[in-house]
Amino acid sequence: MSEAAERPKAAKASRRAWSGAIQGRSEQFELKRQVVLRTAARVFSERGFHQTTLVDIADELHISKPTLYHYFRSKDEILLEVQQMAIAQIIDVPLEPESGHSTGLQQLKEFVSRYISMIVDDFGTCLIMTGVLPLQPENRLIVRKGSKDIEKMMREILRRGVADGSIAPCDPKITAMLFFGAMNWVPYWYRTSGEIAVDGLVQRTLDFVLTGLEPRT
Amino acid sequence: MSEAAERPKAAKASRRAWSGAIQGRSEQFELKRQVVLRTAARVFSERGFHQTTLVDIADELHISKPTLYHYFRSKDEILLEVQQMAIAQIIDVPLEPESGHSTGLQQLKEFVSRYISMIVDDFGTCLIMTGVLPLQPENRLIVRKGSKDIEKMMREILRRGVADGSIAPCDPKITAMLFFGAMNWVPYWYRTSGEIAVDGLVQRTLDFVLTGLEPRT
DNA sequence: AGGTAATTTGACCCCTAGGTAAATCTCTCT
DNA sequence: AGAGAGATTTACCTAGGGGTCAAATTACCT
Numbered sequence: 001m002s003e004a005a006e007r008p009k010a011a012k013a014s015r016r017a018w019s020g021a022i023q024g025r026s027e028q029f030e031l032k033r034q035v036v037l038r039t040a041a042r043v044f045s046e047r048g049f050h051q052t053t054l055v056d057i058a059d060e061l062h063i064s065k066p067t068l069y070h071y072f073r074s075k076d077e078i079l080l081e082v083q084q085m086a087i088a089q090i091i092d093v094p095l096e097p098e099s100g101h102s103t104g105l106q107q108l109k110e111f112v113s114r115y116i117s118m119i120v121d122d123f124g125t126c127l128i129m130t131g132v133l134p135l136q137p138e139n140r141l142i143v144r145k146g147s148k149d150i151e152k153m154m155r156e157i158l159r160r161g162v163a164d165g166s167i168a169p170c171d172p173k174i175t176a177m178l179f180f181g182a183m184n185w186v187p188y189w190y191r192t193s194g195e196i197a198v199d200g201l202v203q204r205t206l207d208f209v210l211t212g213l214e215p216r217t
Numbered sequence: 218m219s220e221a222a223e224r225p226k227a228a229k230a231s232r233r234a235w236s237g238a239i240q241g242r243s244e245q246f247e248l249k250r251q252v253v254l255r256t257a258a259r260v261f262s263e264r265g266f267h268q269t270t271l272v273d274i275a276d277e278l279h280i281s282k283p284t285l286y287h288y289f290r291s292k293d294e295i296l297l298e299v300q301q302m303a304i305a306q307i308i309d310v311p312l313e314p315e316s317g318h319s320t321g322l323q324q325l326k327e328f329v330s331r332y333i334s335m336i337v338d339d340f341g342t343c344l345i346m347t348g349v350l351p352l353q354p355e356n357r358l359i360v361r362k363g364s365k366d367i368e369k370m371m372r373e374i375l376r377r378g379v380a381d382g383s384i385a386p387c388d389p390k391i392t393a394m395l396f397f398g399a400m401n402w403v404p405y406w407y408r409t410s411g412e413i414a415v416d417g418l419v420q421r422t423l424d425f426v427l428t429g430l431e432p433r434t
Numbered sequence: 435a436g437g438t439a440a441t442t443t444g445a446c447c448c449c450t451a452g453g454t455a456a457a458t459c460t461c462t463c464t
Numbered sequence: 465a466g467a468g469a470g471a472t473t474t475a476c477c478t479a480g481g482g483g484t485c486a487a488a489t490t491a492c493c494t
Contacts, residue, residue: 025440025492048350050267053481064443066484075482108430131346133265161430168432171421174413178425181402182395189394196391204388208395212429213325213378215385242462242470270451281473283454292452 018063033071036061041082041126045187049079049134079130080139086123087146090115095153104161111157112209113202115150116183120198125187151176179209235280250288253278258299258343262404266296266351296347297356303340304363307332312370321378328374329426330419332367332400337415342404368393396426 023031039060043052054075058065072078093114095107102110118124132140132147154176161167182205190201235249256277260269271292275282289295310331312324319327335341349357349364371393378384399422407418 029440048348051350054483055481065482066444067442069483070441105431129348131265133268158430165432167430168428170425170430174421175425175430177402177406178399178422181400181405182398185394185398185401188398204391205395208387208392208426210429210431211385212427212431213375213384213387213392214322214427214429215382216433246470271453272451282452283474284472286453287471 018061029071036068036071037078037082037085038122040078041085041122044079044082045122045125045129049130076134076136076139079126079135080142082123083127083130083132083135083143084146086118086121086127087143087150089118089121089124090150090153091146095157103164103166104157104159105166107157108154108161108167109206111154112183112206116186116202116205117198119183119186120190120192120201128184128187151180154179182209235278246288253285253288254295254299254302255339257295258302258339261296261299262339262342262346266347293351293353293356296343296352297359299340300344300347300349300352300360301363303335303338303344304360304367306335306338306341307367307370308363312374320381320383321374321376322383324374325371325378325384326423328371329400329423333403333419333422334415336400336403337407337409337418345401345404368397371396399426 018032018035036057040052040057043057043060047056054065054068057078058068068078072081095111119128127143132143135143155172158167158170158172158175162169162172186201192198196204235252253274257269257274260274260277264273271282271285274295275285285295289298312328336345344360349360352360372389375384375387375389375392379386379389403418409415413421
């Protein structure tokens with residue numbers, strides 16, 4: 001009999017789970033966008049972009065699929081923004097911590113720390129694991145551009161380090177790509193919840209790359 | 218008018234392109250399977266698994282989609298076999314080149330050479346770039362198992378090298394994963410058709426990993 | 435309270451692409 | 465040559481999932 005009475009209840013429950021904060025009404029919009037992005041990033045990374053349906057993401061948030069379209073124009077746009085978030089974490093922060101008189105090696109350490117922190121985050125992990133191929137061509141170019149810029153940062157640091165003698169002579173291009181490889185692969189095996197913390201990982205990575213496997217005499 | 222006359226010609230032409238060899242009739246089957254696998258691997262890597270339709274693969278080979286089903290049961294099976302081909306290239310060859318009295322370092326060099334050769338090949342590139350997420354769970358386990366076995370090989374080599382002093386002390390687990398990262402990322406930036414040959418890449422990689430970026434005094 | 439804008443949703447559309455069936459073609463072998 | 469197995473194709477089916485719309489619900493404001 002009272003069959004219709006059940007429906008609104010579910011809606012109420014979902015409303016609460018959606019976001020408990022009582023923020024301003026307009027900031028809510030931006031906030032919820034972020035929550036969607038984080039969730040999408042996580043699920044994309046876990047199951048893969050194409051294995052993830054919009055209903056999956058909606059379910060995770062206890063909302064319905066059309067609601068997602070209130071915040072984003074398309075699945076593609078969600079992925080694009082996720083990846084741009086990741087890239088922005090590196091690009092938007094100028095490198096010099098204080099003043100500009102640090103060695104290339106010091107800058108490299110700073111860069112590695114920042115990059116690995118980004119890569120173990122939901123957004124960074126999604127950037128790497130999902131890749132740009134699912135994006136439509138125009139968006140792909142945008143993300144590719146960002147990635148190239150990041151690569152350029154590393155090359156510059158290496159060049160500077162080689163110049164000031166804090167880094168051994170090497171080909172910046174190849175070295176940078178091998179180095180990025182070591183870091184970009186991290187999402188495939190490292191879990192923040194595991195034995196070693198992010199700081200530890202940064203240290204291990206630096207050890208691996210700086211010291212080398214050949215025994216020092 | 219003579220519209221129907223065109224069709225058989227296309228079929229004839231495609232027949233020739235399909236495979237020029239005049240092999241035995243039964244070996245043909247296995248041979249064509251390989252051709253499909255190679256092509257699929259290449260296209261999967263270029264466009265991504267889900268962006269590649271079976272018609273794409275068929276077109277590339279100038280055959281029709283159902284023909285693919287004469288050689289494979291499903292799209293998933295194609296990917297599985299591609300990835301198994303890659304893994305087999307490493308697993309199926311025992312490591313010792315001649316006798317067993319080589320150092321860990323020597324074995325490592327041999328391993329890196331073999332692994333990179335695999336990874337720049339169509340099958341290896343597809344293994345890395347497509348990943349196992351598109352596979353259905355059971356097949357995913359099969360490939361994961363193979364990958365784990367390869368990782369174990371590297372860890373063993375590192376342990377051996379540390380033990381015999383040819384490799385500096387290090388944590389085999391972390392080191393192996395960082396090392397694999399450097400190599401697995403190769404498909405994303407390296408082209409065999411580019412400036413440096415595979416042998417050169419192997420050398421650069423070994424330099425990067427063995428020597429380290431810290432200047433040797 | 436009641437009007438209004440923002441938010442959310444159920445129901446629906448529809449195209450894409452994996453997969454199938456049955457007919458046709460072709461090769462080989464006697 | 466002709467029979468039969470194997471290979472290939474045309475035409476088709478179908479499910480899944482991205483995307484849309486109008487209706488309903490909620491939240492804010494005076």
